[in-house]
Amino acid sequence: MKLSGLLGKPSKTAPHDADTANAKFLLQGGFVRQEMAGIYSWLPLGLRALNNVQKIVREELDAVGAQEVLMPALESKENWETTGRWDTVDVLFKVPSQTGREYALGPTHEEVVTPLVGSFVNSYKDLPVAVYQIQTKFRDELRAKSGVLRGREFGMKDLYSFHATQEDLERYYEIVKQAYLRIFKRCGIDAKIVEASGGSFTKKFSHEFHAITQAGEDDIIACMACTFAQNTEIATVKAGDSCPACGAELKSVKGVEIGNIFDLGTKFTQVFKLAFTDEKGERQTPLMACFGIGTTRLVGAVVETHHDERGIIWPKEIAPFDIHLVTLHSKDQTVQDRIVEVSSGLYRDLQAQGHKVVWDDRADASVGEKLADADLLGMPLRILVSAKSLERNGVEVKARHEVEAHIVGLDGVMEELG
């Protein structure tokens, strides 16, 4: 993609009221556009990062046998009344139809997935089964805040699993927990697993996954050496204690909840009257667990944990592009022709080799502007073609997180980058 034609240009100034890194850099860089409080459009650059997150989520969940589906965002009022949540969930958006009936604008999908899966489950041979979707969720939050970290409309991956026995549920729960850690790791986040009460959601156990960052709204006691953490509300440990898991010193930190998992028991399967016949021919109610990851929030959490004062430093797997190719212009027409020739050649060859390249081909942008934008947009690798680099018959290569660039000969670029 050429930067010259990109929808969503990087800006020299950040929005005056952006107080978190994700709000500041995502808006300033043209990754997203704010439409309303807590509601964003995802522009080409931001959407690429979001798509990369979703790709990782799909790969890891497919790998643990979950099947992707897509359920409706408009949900049945009757089903929400069946679970008793129509009048008790105050973040529920209720949508009136011109016919007078009402719908729920989905904040979550137990009310859809439970009857859906129930219609296909009759025997223990149909279990276990796990389905997930990546979808826009709607929650009528009283206060949206912190950029894309807490919105009224946001992307979420929700996974639901159904089991014949508690042992099987716990087995799968652990499998997904490990899959979650892999997902977050690939996104560049060493997530902490916070033991939490299920709240009113479930009487069973639950776990939250947190990214440690000052922008977080949860206070947790966490071990920086392993994944152990506890929410201060229910903590039995305190800062300074030794980690019960690995012995390292515990610290008091802020976290953003990027995922959560619940053992729902029969809370939903019972009210929707799900039943299967077991090996002995007896009717049983299946057990259910649910697993969520806020995909748009995860992009925001990545920015919070991967930036410096100049901009974002994208982890490789979710960077919108691998390579930010910068062309500096020369007043010497012969040199200029050579610069353009080398740049366009690299742009073509690098992509042919499988790299995702954004090319700052702007003829009217100054050097400082181009370099500042490269830092702001934060692609992992910057390749710069200029009169200076060509004097040494090469290009300048610099990783976003490094300070110094180094020259790579023109004949060695493709090999160097693999």
Place this chain on the structure above:
RNA sequence: CGGGCUGUAGCGCAGUUGGCUAGCGCGCCACGUUCGGGACGUGGAGGCCGCGGGUUCAAGUCCCGCCAGCCCGACCA
């Protein structure tokens, strides 16, 4: 939802005790000069001063109401 702050050009802002044609920087358009960390000159375009009502000879400025955005708190199935 309670409290606070803020709404003036795409972005960031100034605009005095009410007073003349509402300004500045960036960005945008044209031309020229530049070209290694956000260059410069000249010329130009772009305003429901958040919205509505009121006070006044006169309102961006004062008053009332509303809306929106941000922050703190509460809330977060």
